[in-house]
Amino acid sequence: MLSGAQVRFEINDAHVKGKRLAGVRVLAAAAAGGEPVAFAETDQDGVAILDLEPATYWISYLRPGYVPVRGSETEIRADGQVITTTLSMLLEAEGGAPGRRVRLVLNWGSDSEDARDVDGHATCACGQANARVSYRAMRHEYEGHVLELDVDDMDWGGPETITFTDPPPGAYSYLVHQYSQDRDTLGRSDLVVRVFFDDQLAAEIRAPESIARYWRPFKQLVVGPDLVPRLVPFDVDELAAGADREPPAELLSEASSSTAWKTCGCVVVVLLAISWAVVVMRVRRRRARSAPTR
Ligand SMILES: [Ca+2]
Structure with a gap:
């Protein structure tokens, strides 16, 4: 094993929010397809620590019952770096009705x-009205198909997982939006999207450093008439024109109004909390006044 920076790997479950995974083997190779130079297994808290010299590694994450993630190209930069990775359970292990599944993690x-x-x-x-999912509307269901976002993660790391169950033929759009902070740091935040088709890791896409606030890791997800899904990447000209960093027309209004929407939501929650506190105080005062004195 190398002696270098201590890197903390935190592994969680794509389907169950907050579930950390113990017993995940984390293997780091110094070259694609190479032998591991470091190895550890996650503990009960879903954490594994590896000593790695700053460099690029190909990391594999393996656990029985989960779709393996092999050779994830990862830059190790510094001591204390935290890498959060999410594994998707195999369809059979996850249970429920059998069906087709596309998952974006x-x-x-x-x-x-x-x-x-x-x-x-x-x-x-x-083609239904408002047929979309995000933190604003986390589930869409129509005629046997379901799109669902598991949770709005607001505190680093993720995952935010969108699962398509039995998606009908057609084209789907996907957008990543940095909601927090004034400065645009999306491309410097180790952003990675993993795409699972049933029990296969179909793609792993990392955001370029130059990404600011919006990012489309692929142009479209297309489900063919034969119900087979595929990703359509942007071509060279589209990338040169910056098409991967502009919201698609069908998501433009939703993504651009996000900041106001969440802020309003927080204000409403605070006002409700204050109202509730006032009601409780009044009830206590009345009880105190009406209590018999001895
Ligand atoms: Ca979020």
Whole structure:
């Protein structure tokens, strides 16, 4: 094993929010397809520590019952770096009705310089009004298909997982939006999207450093007439024109109004809390006045 920086790996479950995974083997290779140079297994808190010299490694995450993530190209920069990774349970192990599943799992950084609250937005191909999911409307269901966002993670790391169950044929859009902070730090926040088709890791896409506030890791997710899903990447000209960093038209209004929407939500919660506190105080005063004196 190398002697170098201590890197903290935190592994969680894509389907169960807050569930850390013990017993995940974390293997680091110094080259793609190479032999591991460091190895550890997550403890009961879902944490594994590896000593790694700053460099690029190919990290594998393996646990029985979960779709393996192999050779994830990862830059180790400094001592104390935290890498949050999310594993998706195999369909059979997850239970429930058998069906087709597409899953988009979003992870990002854990440093105070990183984006704190990142949001995933996705549209459905079914053509119904408001057929989309994000923190604003976390579930869409129509004629046997479901799109669902598990949670709005607002405190680094993720995951934010969007699961498509039995998605109908057509084209789907996906957008990542940095919600928090004035400065745009999305591209410097170790942002990674993993795309799972049933029990296969179909793609692992990392945000370029130059990404500011919006990012589309792929142009479209397309489900064919044969119900087979595929990702459509941006071509060279589209990338040169910055198409991967602009919200698609169908998500433009939702993503651009996000800040006001969450702020309003917080204000409402605070006002409700204050109202409730006032009611409780009045009830206590009345009880105190009406209590018999001895
Ligand atoms: Ca979020």
